[in-house]
Amino acid sequence: MSFKKYTSYIYTGKMLAVFMIICISILSACSSGKQSNMPASSQEAKAAATQGEASGSLPKTREITDMAGRKVIIPSEVNKVYSSSAIGTVTMYTLAPEKLAGWNFALVPGEKKYIDKKYHDIPALGAWSGKKGAANVEEIIRLKPDFILSMGNVDDTQVSAANAIQDQTGIPVVMLDGPLTGMDKAYELLGEYIGEQERAKELGSYCKQAIAETKAMIDKIPEDKMRRVYYAEGPKGLQTDPSGSFHTEVLDFVRGINVADILAQKGTGMSNVSMEQVLSWNPDIILVSVDKEGDLSQGGFYSEVFNDPSWAQIKAVKDKKIYEVPAYPFNWFDRPPSVSRVLGVKWLAGLIYPEYVPLDIEKEVKEFYSLFYNKSLSDSEVSELLQRARAK
Numbered sequence: 001m002s003f004k005k006y007t008s009y010i011y012t013g014k015m016l017a018v019f020m021i022i023c024i025s026i027l028s029a030c031s032s033g034k035q036s037n038m039p040a041s042s043q044e045a046k047a048a049a050t051q052g053e054a055s056g057s058l059p060k061t062r063e064i065t066d067m068a069g070r071k072v073i074i075p076s077e078v079n080k081v082y083s084s085s086a087i088g089t090v091t092m093y094t095l096a097p098e099k100l101a102g103w104n105f106a107l108v109p110g111e112k113k114y115i116d117k118k119y120h121d122i123p124a125l126g127a128w129s130g131k132k133g134a135a136n137v138e139e140i141i142r143l144k145p146d147f148i149l150s151m152g153n154v155d156d157t158q159v160s161a162a163n164a165i166q167d168q169t170g171i172p173v174v175m176l177d178g179p180l181t182g183m184d185k186a187y188e189l190l191g192e193y194i195g196e197q198e199r200a201k202e203l204g205s206y207c208k209q210a211i212a213e214t215k216a217m218i219d220k221i222p223e224d225k226m227r228r229v230y231y232a233e234g235p236k237g238l239q240t241d242p243s244g245s246f247h248t249e250v251l252d253f254v255r256g257i258n259v260a261d262i263l264a265q266k267g268t269g270m271s272n273v274s275m276e277q278v279l280s281w282n283p284d285i286i287l288v289s290v291d292k293e294g295d296l297s298q299g300g301f302y303s304e305v306f307n308d309p310s311w312a313q314i315k316a317v318k319d320k321k322i323y324e325v326p327a328y329p330f331n332w333f334d335r336p337p338s339v340s341r342v343l344g345v346k347w348l349a350g351l352i353y354p355e356y357v358p359l360d361i362e363k364e365v366k367e368f369y370s371l372f373y374n375k376s377l378s379d380s381e382v383s384e385l386l387q388r389a390r391a392k
Helices: 003-033 040-055 086-095 137-143 156-169 180-194 197-218 246-253 275-281 300-307 340-352 361-373 379-385
Strands: 061-065 071-075 081-083 147-152 173-177 228-232 285-288 322-324
Touching (some): 071 147, 071 173, 086 180, 086 197, 086 361, 137 156, 147 180, 156 173, 173 180, 180 197, 180 246, 180 340, 197 246, 197 340, 197 361, 228 246, 246 340, 300 322, 340 361
Parallel strands (some): 081 147, 228 285, 285 322
Antiparallel strands (some): 061 071
8 A cells, every 4th residue: 555545544534533523522512401300310310220221230210200290210119208298198108108208297196096106206397388388308308218299289380399399309209199089090100109009009999999989879969959068167167168179179079069159268278258158158067177286175166166156047056967077197078188088078978968878987987997097996986086077
């Protein structure tokens, strides 16, 4: 080969090398210029997962799509979960209590009675939602849960909140919708995320069947037999939530007519109403919310209403059709609007429409508490739960 040809080959090779370097540089710049919705920690986790798959070993993380359509990187093996609200905390406790990183608030004695002692003293970490929302961010970060569960309404506001929590803590946030009629799907997905598929299927199947069976009965109730109901909240019973509110799903589902002709209060609900409004609505039935912070031994509004002359002319008071919602360990109707509402649907439907929904409520309560809370109830414990919650 001549020297001229040799130098020509070298020159061509150098030019190709320079061209390849330029192309790689351009591609790298384009890639780095793209913005990602994932926090840096999630991007690193995704890279680690990809490397694990490439090497043939089990990846340490995986990408899921939550119920808000968000792509989230979580550990392949989940051992601890913190929920940003009590809705998710109750769901986690029923599904896998050993994986619950903490309660939102310290348990009160009435709750402890129905909860396994080994979980009484797990930390109270606060919440990002509710009227007392104040999460202990430093402690949550220190405990290092595998992900934070955001369960409840899935809307733009809650998605923004979830993204903000994820950015603030550096911990992935997984969103689940939690409607009364969709708990089977919520359990299915959460069970998949935390590796508890069999237990999730069991709980989800109960929810789906209970909702379907109750609906089949209440759908047969004639319009003229539907009962008018007032949901009394607050220490004086003069706060409430209207039909269509997240807080009154149970009443809407069982086809009770919510008499509260008011606009829904955003956020935590509990719209203020006047005594004159309640008198004008004149409900057939009053459901009384329980404030666990109060001294229940003093009876609260439930006891006072029978002796208050301002309520005396209301039909529900005259007929003694005032019922206190069972609230332990978790409320059957609202606050938090958790899976306990599935039992609440059976209770309320049978309470206000006994001729159309013939249920053995004692048997239903025992079955639910055994399955969801792993608590075998005695007859006396069932009677205590229902003491103010059934027809006299």
